[in-house]
Amino acid sequence: MVGSGGREHALVWKLLQSPRIQEVFCIPGNGGTAQLDRCRNIAMGVSDFEGIARLALVNNIGLIVVGPEVPLAEGITDYLQQQQLMVFGPTQAGAQVESSKAWAKALMQEAKIPTAKAAAFTDVDLAIAYVKAQGAPIVIKADGLAAGKGVTVATTVEEAIAALEASFGGLFGAAGQQVVIEEYLEGQEVSILAVTDGLTIRPLLPAQDHKQIGEGDTGSNTGGMGAYAPTPIVSSALMEQIQVEILEPAIATLRARGIDYRGVLYAGLMITPQGEPKVIEFNSRFGDPETQVILPLLETPLEEVLLACTQQRLEELAPLAWKAEAAACVVIASGGYPEAYKKGHPIQGIDQAEATGAIVFHAGTKLKQEQLVSDGGRVLAVTALGSTFEAAIAHAYKAVERIQFADLYYRKDIGHRVLGSEAS
Numbered sequence: 301m302v303g304s305g306g307r308e309h310a311l312v313w314k315l316l317q318s319p320r321i322q323e324v325f326c327i328p329g330n331g332g333t334a335q336l337d338r339c340r341n342i343a344m345g346v347s348d349f350e351g352i353a354r355l356a357l358v359n360n361i362g363l364i365v366v367g368p369e370v371p372l373a374e375g376i377t378d379y380l381q382q383q384q385l386m387v388f389g390p391t392q393a394g395a396q397v398e399s400s401k402a403w404a405k406a407l408m409q410e411a412k413i414p415t416a417k418a419a420a421f422t423d424v425d426l427a428i429a430y431v432k433a434q435g436a437p438i439v440i441k442a443d444g445l446a447a448g449k450g451v452t453v454a455t456t457v458e459e460a461i462a463a464l465e466a467s468f469g470g471l472f473g474a475a476g477q478q479v480v481i482e483e484y485l486e487g488q489e490v491s492i493l494a495v496t497d498g499l500t501i502r503p504l505l506p507a508q509d510h511k512q513i514g515e516g517d518t519g520s521n522t523g524g525m526g527a528y529a530p531t532p533i534v535s536s537a538l539m540e541q542i543q544v545e546i547l548e549p550a551i552a553t554l555r556a557r558g559i560d561y562r563g564v565l566y567a568g569l570m571i572t573p574q575g576e577p578k579v580i581e582f583n584s585r586f587g588d589p590e591t592q593v594i595l596p597l598l599e600t601p602l603e604e605v606l607l608a609c610t611q612q613r614l615e616e617l618a619p620l621a622w623k624a625e626a627a628a629c630v631v632i633a634s635g636g637y638p639e640a641y642k643k644g645h646p647i648q649g650i651d652q653a654e655a656t657g658a659i660v661f662h663a664g665t666k667l668k669q670e671q672l673v674s675d676g677g678r679v680l681a682v683t684a685l686g687s688t689f690e691a692a693i694a695h696a697y698k699a700v701e702r703i704q705f706a707d708l709y710y711r712k713d714i715g716h717r718v719l720g721s722e723a724s
């Protein structure tokens with residue numbers, strides 16, 4: 301397992317439920333994976349391809365799962381495949397669905413996938429002229445990976461121009477020297493994570509996350525402050541439409557470009573007020589924290605799914621089996637996140653939280669002389685299941701309240717969009 305976040309902890313946790321998995325090496329892992337039986341953290345960077353290949357070859361590793369987008373965009377899969385290793389995660393060419401928004405938009409246009417109208421620019425003056433002609437609201441996106449900070453939803457032309465000047469001025473380095481300017485879409489966002497072997501593509505349960513730091517979905521964007529699944533916004537008819545209009549054309553068009561995409565294709569969608577799904581972006585990996593609500597609901601052994609993708613036999617796999625429950629996840633962050641925050645605070649109460657039956661995934665933690673301490677902006681992701689969203693959310697918060705560390709912060713309204721809609 302390559303990575304160190306809550307997503308990777310959830311993937312390892314799920315894999316280890318299968319007796320077929322002898323052992324997992326986590327590169328570099330976190331305080332949560334360090335405490336799992338049959339799991340070993342290895343202090344090695346996610347971009348140390350040579351080190352990862354050597355470790356995998358020496359230990360006869362059967363499957364390498366890549367969590368984050370950065371090593372995928374850097375070509376980790378290409379490198380490891382050249383060493384005859386099995387990798388779940390797209391090649392560098394495939395990872396462009398996420399690492400270049402202009403490339404992804406061109407793919408969507410070629411595949412006739414519904415998405416916001418857009419244009420790409422490498423020249424700031426042409427970009428400004430385009431914004432002035434289009435008017436606001438309008439969305440400005442740095443082309444490359446920007447750790448979730450590269451997008452401005454501008455409500456005025458002035459704000460849009462300021463975003464363009466910042467991007468071309470170097471705020472995101474090379475990632476901002478091209479921008480995509482796109483039409484503003486209204487609606488509800490949903491996350492459709494799908495697994496694919498390059499030929500067949502199958503969606504996982506639909507999820508929704510809360511990107512903003514503040515209650516009522518206000519304030520700065522974060523990596524994600526909570527999530528829930530399966531969201532009732534996506535009916536089975538809508539899921540079928542997403543499969544036919546978005547997922548299948550994406551894979552077919554990738555193939556037409558000579559890209560054999562094996563891994564997760566994550567479609568971030570806007571469901572418009574008319575009920576039409578439009579792609580906001582593609583990601584080349586599992587979502588965080590969506591993974592922390594999707595995997596606890598999955599009944600099919602995860603390694604069967606991942607191996608079917610890497611061995612290109614997903615079509616033969618039985619339909620994915622799911623628990624008929626709701627899952628909710630509340631992220632506990634360090635005070636100050638997503639701006640400056642402190643690390644190294646001792647964490648208490650995880651056992652008490654887990655004693656409620658909730659699952660505590662670690663995102664930014666580490667073991668420091670046997671003491672668990674905070675080690676990132678997002679520190680923990682607490683997931684609970686229930687027969688209704690109301691029950692799952694209440695259970696997650698009951699567990700969250702048992703956890704303490706200095707200056708912790710979490711949103712108290714995770715799932716508010718589904719709570720109102722649920723029949724009681």
Ligand SMILES: Nc1ncnc2c1ncn2[C@@H]1O[C@H](COP(=O)(O)OP(=O)(O)O)[C@@H](O)[C@H]1O
Nearest residue numbers: 416439448449450451482483484485568580581
């Ligand atoms: N066309 C759009 N219309 C309205 N909001 C958008 C649009 N594109 C992006 N956004 C908002 O900005 C957020 C980040 O944009 P996204 O394309 O997902 O980039 P990234 O996740 O790489 O930062 C989205 O989750 C959504 O809230």
Ligand SMILES: [Mg+2]
Nearest residue numbers: 448568580581
């Ligand atoms: Mg996004």
